[in-house]
Amino acid sequence: MTTLPGGPLGGAPPEESLPGPTSPDPADGWVEDVLGPDYRRRTLDLGTDDEGAVVASIVRYAPRDDPFPRPARAVLYVHGWSDYFFQTGLAEYWHAQGAAFYALDLRKYGRSLLPHQTPGYVEHLDTYDADLDAALAVVHADLGQHAAVVLVGHSTGGLVGTLWADRHPGRLSGLVLNSPWLEMQGSSVVRTVSTPAIRQLARFQPKAPLPNIDPGYYSRALLAESGGEWEWDLAWRPTPTFPVRGGWLNAIIDGHARVAQGLRITVPVLMLTSTRSMISPRWSEEMRYADVVLDVDALARRAPSLGQVVTLVRIPGGVHDLTMSAPAVRARLYAEITRWVAGYGWD
Numbered sequence: 001m002t003t004l005p006g007g008p009l010g011g012a013p014p015e016e017s018l019p020g021p022t023s024p025d026p027a028d029g030w031v032e033d034v035l036g037p038d039y040r041r042r043t044l045d046l047g048t049d050d051e052g053a054v055v056a057s058i059v060r061y062a063p064r065d066d067p068f069p070r071p072a073r074a075v076l077y078v079h080g081w082s083d084y085f086f087q088t089g090l091a092e093y094w095h096a097q098g099a100a101f102y103a104l105d106l107r108k109y110g111r112s113l114l115p116h117q118t119p120g121y122v123e124h125l126d127t128y129d130a131d132l133d134a135a136l137a138v139v140h141a142d143l144g145q146h147a148a149v150v151l152v153g154h155s156t157g158g159l160v161g162t163l164w165a166d167r168h169p170g171r172l173s174g175l176v177l178n179s180p181w182l183e184m185q186g187s188s189v190v191r192t193v194s195t196p197a198i199r200q201l202a203r204f205q206p207k208a209p210l211p212n213i214d215p216g217y218y219s220r221a222l223l224a225e226s227g228g229e230w231e232w233d234l235a236w237r238p239t240p241t242f243p244v245r246g247g248w249l250n251a252i253i254d255g256h257a258r259v260a261q262g263l264r265i266t267v268p269v270l271m272l273t274s275t276r277s278m279i280s281p282r283w284s285e286e287m288r289y290a291d292v293v294l295d296v297d298a299l300a301r302r303a304p305s306l307g308q309v310v311t312l313v314r315i316p317g318g319v320h321d322l323t324m325s326a327p328a329v330r331a332r333l334y335a336e337i338t339r340w341v342a343g344y345g346w347d
Helices: 088-096 124-142 155-165 188-204 217-223 244-259 283-288 296-305 327-343
Strands: 031-033 035-048 052-061 071-077 100-105 146-153 174-178 268-272 310-315
Touching: 035 124, 052 088, 052 124, 071 088, 071 124, 071 155, 088 100, 088 327, 100 124, 124 155, 124 244, 146 155, 155 174, 155 244, 188 244, 217 283, 244 296, 268 296, 268 327, 296 310, 310 327
Parallel strands: 071 100, 071 146, 146 174, 174 268, 268 310
Antiparallel strands: 031 035, 035 052, 052 100
């Protein structure tokens, strides 16, 4: 018996056995999620790696007072680094747009993190192809092979989704990027200068933790206990973040280099970022209205190189995860997404 750690407020979900390989029967393997009875979870068996068994987890929004819809459109959400899906407002928004909503906790994150694993660790971003393929198989088993899917990616999930969409034309109908981590803080110069040292570390000590420089300001800006409005499972989204390791950072740098070379995404892309970053060693209340994680100007410069049709929208007052911004800012964010959907949608 394997217990998956944590619940949305730190409690532990019921102990359960990991299921076998993903079944084509969409009714097989779904259980109530830690987010409550309106959310169902399914564990996806991804085989093994050097640390042992590997799983991913897919969560489906299925309100009790609204029978699970079978529309011809769906959203698949992919979270960021040291993170997992818990933003129920995002699910409710897409459901109101007439789309079935699914969220993927990647291997070694959140619901998918097993006791023997190094949190968040992979050495190649292409490894996530298996996670995305398994999740999309479930979506199409639910909704049919011709269901149109828009991938929504936040931060590192945005980087993963961007590279996947470029390498898998024809699989998606659109791509929505929420503060995607497409470049190192500062510029490509920072990435170029730091790459040789990271390459050496990745070669000889790939899992050695790097010094953690997270001051905790992002969590401070968001958590209810420090004046924000959010609560989450600190085992799955800790402060400071999970340790960054050389092998993983090397994979991120490779991903950034691929984006910098220019991609050829054929479906419409909506890229959303805050209008400003505020990366400082000292806390300020203004951090509740800015991206304190990434350099949003560096991200915005990457937008034109993503594909054929790219829309860039900057959100005043947005935090790093724009869906967790202040209520008025969130309203602006969702209005911009709705406008984009009206123009491009799932065509």
